[in-house]
Amino acid sequence: MSQLRFETADVAGVRFGVSPVWETVSSLWVLRDPIRNALHLPWIDRARTFVARPEVAVAVGPLRELARPRAWLPDFLTPPPPGPDVEFEESLEQVRATPPAVVVRDLLATTPRRPLGPFGQALRTDPKAMLPALVTALRVWHDVAIAPDWPRMRALLEADIAHRGSQLAEGGAGLALAGLHPTVRWAGDRVVSDDPWRLDFHLGGRGIALNPGVFTPQRVLWNLLEDSPPGGTYPVRAVATLWEAAPAPPGDPLARVIGSGRAGLLQLLDSAATTSDLARRTGMSAGNVSQHLAALHAAGLVSRVRQGRHVLYRGTDAATVLLRASRGE
Template sequence: MGNHFRFGPADLLRCRFGISPRWETQEAVRVLLRPHRQAYHLPWLRRIRAAAAGLDLRPLWLLMPRKGHHPDLLSPPPLGPSVTFEEELARVRAAADDPGAAYEDLRRSLACTPGALESPLGRRMLADPARAVTELADLTEAAWQALVAPHWPRLRALLEADILFHSRRLAAGGLEALFDGLHPDLRWHGATGTLSVERPSHHDRELGGQGLLLMPSAFVWPEVAGGYDPPWQPTLVYPARGIGALWTASPGPAPRALAGLLGRARAEVLCALAEPASTTALAARLGLAPSTVSAHLSALRAAGLLIPSRHGRQVLYERTPLAIALTTGGSP
């Protein structure tokens, strides 16, 4: 039993990472529906309580069965490593151009929840699938604006740091090391080139040269998700590292000695880089203007305390061994 991704020689060269703001929006909506996913997100739930109360999320919830098919039209895999929510939503809206395919996708999902097909809402969706797609896209956009967009710099920083970490594992130990660290439910069988996901159901997918898209998610914990039927690219979504500290307050004051050496503002920027982050993410975390943070990062980089690395449209900064020693009291 379980889901099995079967790799061919070409697939081993075409595994990539991606970040999807639309996926995070979908999973944020699912967190509101599934209490077992809420343990790490209680501060966020308190912050978005009023905004969530103003949304009628029942149409999206009806298409989130506990087991079974989630409509692919609502969650197409991102085409690149740094797509915007607007770009992803445009692809969702485009599904209205094929009402027949939309009808089958929605029907298949509704059939996984007892009574959903016969419910007034379910019947309304199937009676006019093109209109249903448009309304679901509008609701997804409203959920993005209310639940995720205000917190996206913090979320994106977490996801980017996760990708950087696992990219290094991949470089150091190959696919076996990568998959071993993503989730306990994953098993890599190198002899057969198969990645298995423990599931009570059974599903096989030959990757067929498309490779596998790997997406970290803040809201999918404690589960791992994925699949997609052809023609969609096979995708695996796993919990990002560090979600336990995602909603904690900004780092406390920098150590007095370090602040005396660098100046308090630059010391606090350096201490905030426990995980690699972008200028925008640091500015949101520290409550500073991006231009101010950028100036501090430039000075710290010139002093040999930071290393920049480009990931799509983002530049992430991480501490050098010397900087780690200064901020932790160790030796480089």
């Protein structure tokens, strides 16, 4: 069990963002353990073809050595996102700018679990000379394995952050923190996390940067060192929908009345969602989704509310009645 102790300033400093570099690194865990990550098999099948290319295998080798299953990651490799709209190049620059002393410290912090491999040892010995190879590995793997699917991944991650924003508005930071994962709870002035690490960490007024993760294992992973920005990564909501096919309601009586696109959207709006998330899940363009939502909103079947820079849509009570009637309930 771990504890994160909060001051008033820490509660005010809770923030959420997207981390492209985290997805790039953590995806290698999934690639090496497909049995435990069967829901990502569509992505794994494609990624295996990429890593089988000799030029990719060589370039990505340094990253694969550090991102080993059941081994600790050096924290500098996955810096907390500095804001909600971070691009991959910004994250990459954070890694590139890591001071050599921090590289060595973070590498040594991983050795109690497993010794460093050849590249890790060389990186520890000469961080300045070896760090560029690691940055190159990050860029190559992101370009071939993550970038093609990044728009739909980002839509899912942003939908999760919109949900956390709704929790902050409804119940404050305590509700948002307690909702990160079933193994986490808010205990008045601290987060208690049921994990094997036994951390007792005081945030010290620095707040904490949190990001949802597509490839994150089923617990919250903390980035907590005294002289680094505190951070944490938690499993994104609805990750099982990421690779699903577009919903198709053939023969649905409601689809014959209002159209299959609008009927499909209503089926998904039993919980709040953004336009981009709905586009990802249905396979429609964002423009088509927006047009359908506008029509459904005008008909009183969809409500909408702004949360920060996101607009969340949800089916109304009238939509629930209509859906039940179409199913003969």
